[in-house]
Amino acid sequence: MASNKPSIPKGTRDFSPAEMAKRNHIFDIIKSVFRTYGYQPIETPAMENLSTLLGKYGDEGDKLLFKILNSGDFTKGVQPTDVSAENANALSTKICEKGLRYDLTVPFARFVVQYQNDITFPFKRYQIQPVWRADRPQKGRYREFYQCDVDVIGSNSLLNEVELVLIIDEVFHKLGVSTTIKINNRKILSGMAEVVGETERLIDITVAIDKIDKIGIEAVNSELAEKGVSQAAIEQLQPIIQLQGTNAEKLEILSQSLATSEIGLKGIEEMRTIFSTLETVSGLTTTVELDLSLARGLNYYTGAIFEVKANDMEMGSICGGGRYDDLTGIFGLKNVSGVGVSFGADRIYDVMHHLSLFPESLLASSQVMFANFGDSEAAFCLPIIQQLRSAGISAELYPDAAKMKKQFDYANRKNIQYVAIVGEAEMQKGEVSIKNMTTGNQQIVKVSEIQNYF
Incomplete structure (x- = not known):
């Protein structure tokens, strides 16, 4: 009886050498750009204490956390009344002390608080590691995927937001991907909730309008109504979230719509500063636009928020992030502001693969292969091969x-x-005798000249 082939969990993938060559091409370019802007690498464990993760991503995010069962008798101390759908979170904290990280930002905040006496502020770090989400697998959405995060923490300056736009622009320019950077501000969203009289439902509003690209305005309005947002407030929100025009025109109209909201006006002023500073930078190849439907559902953003879309392919966000003033406060370190973005390596890969943007040279494992005619010939070739390798020529x-x-x-x-x-x-x-496998031409080269030949 034939045995079943082994398999891997849905939403995860194996990567062949050819795929790894392409993935490493993405990682290498991203790392090189990060380093030129003065960011340093760190790594954190795959698993964190569940207490570190829970409550940081909103109710929807909590449901997507992969939780790790305690070792040994994990049911110890669990009562029959604990086992119910309504009590799922409480049960999970009794049988699970750890969880797989959902993103790299919360572990980064934990790292900053834990090592606050050992790091230099402002702290500029990048981190490239896998994260896990118990999501429903679909095109462009995986349960295990890599994030490439770049953050600066310990500075309120909006120059950091500007720098992140420049990093995004340079990364995608070097990768050959045409993109649009969409920017909004959570203060503007708070102002919107305030002027329509629904301040208490800010999270419900932002979670709903963040889905506008996926489900459309009618479905968003239905969700807002289901969450208890009044019909009058929903009608007031329409012209704001569907605002058209240049960035300056949108901000001018917004400043009138949100005139009674102090926090909303502060968000508008921040966006004006970011856009005006970007205008002083030459060579920007990416379109940067104010998008009021952009909300990014994560609870910890407090200022500017970013999302990057590929122009030439239908795909979800390939990069996103924002300003988070309160994140380290959750771990006991108050008044430390940070801002960062995360590049979705897997989605970037899918875009580049679909658009055939990877250089063909990536697929070559070695530049030259020495044929083997027997022991004596192999012994003759080995020192030559080592000489080439020492010169950085793969052989x-x-x-x-x-x-x-x-x-x-x-x-x-x-x-x-x-x-x-x-x-x-x-x-x-x-x-x-060296044969070019592309042209079929063959050339005789002296052993003493072979390094120069390559």
């Missing part, structure tokens, strides 16, 4: 003295451009 020796067709097929499948052929005649003359 390998086919491990077996197989037929040449088999060795050439191997080189072709691995996209190796050159095959070096060394038989008895070449050994006696101190030469190497």
Whole structure:
């Protein structure tokens, strides 16, 4: 009886060498840009204490946390009355002390508070690690995926927001992805809730309007009504969240609509500062627009919020983030403001793959392969191969003295451009015959000249 093939959980993926070459291309470019702006790398554990994670992402986020059962008898202390759908969160805290991280921002806040005496503020860090969400898998949405976060914490300056826009622009320019950066401000959203008389329902409003691109304005309005937002307030919100025009025109109209809201006007002023500062920067290749439907459902944002869309492919956000004034306060460190964005490496990969934006050269495992004719020829080739490797030229020796067709097929499948052929005649003359696998041309090169040849 045939055994079933092994498999992996839905929403997770294996990556082949070719896929890893492309993923590393994305990571390398992102890291290089982060470093040029003075950001330093950190890493945090895959699992955090559940108390660190719960309550930081809103009710919807809490439901998507992967929780880890306690070791041993995890049911110890659990009462029959604890086991009910209404009591799910309370039960999970009794049988689970740890959870897989949902994002990199909350662990970063925990890191800052834990090591506050050892780090220099403003603290500029980047972090590239996987995160986990118990979401329903679908196109562009996975249960395990990588985030590439860049944050600065310990500074209120809006120059940090401007710098993040420049980082986003440079990353996607180098990757060859045409994008639009959408920006809003949670203070403006708070002002909207205030002027329509629904301050208590700010979270309900932001969670709903954040879905406008996915489900449309009618479904958003229905959700707002279901959450208890009055019909009058819903009608007042329409012209605001569907505002059209240039960034300056939108802000001018908003300043009139939110004239009675102090927090709303503060958000407008912040956005004016960000846009006016960006106008002084030359070479910006990305469109930056004020989008009032952008809410980003996470509770901890307090100022500017960002979302990046690919222009040439239908895909969810490929980068997003914002300003969070209160996050470290949850862990006991008050009045430390931070701002950051997260690049969604998996979605960026899907966009680049769909648009054929990866360089073909990424697929080559080695620049040159030395054919194997036997033990003596292999022994002759090894010092030459080591010399090339020392010079930073990727080279390998086919491990077996197989037929040449088999060795050439191997080189072709691995996209190796050159095959070096060394038989008895070449050994006696101190030469190497190099075949270009793309053109079929063959050239004789002295061993002493081979490094210069490549």
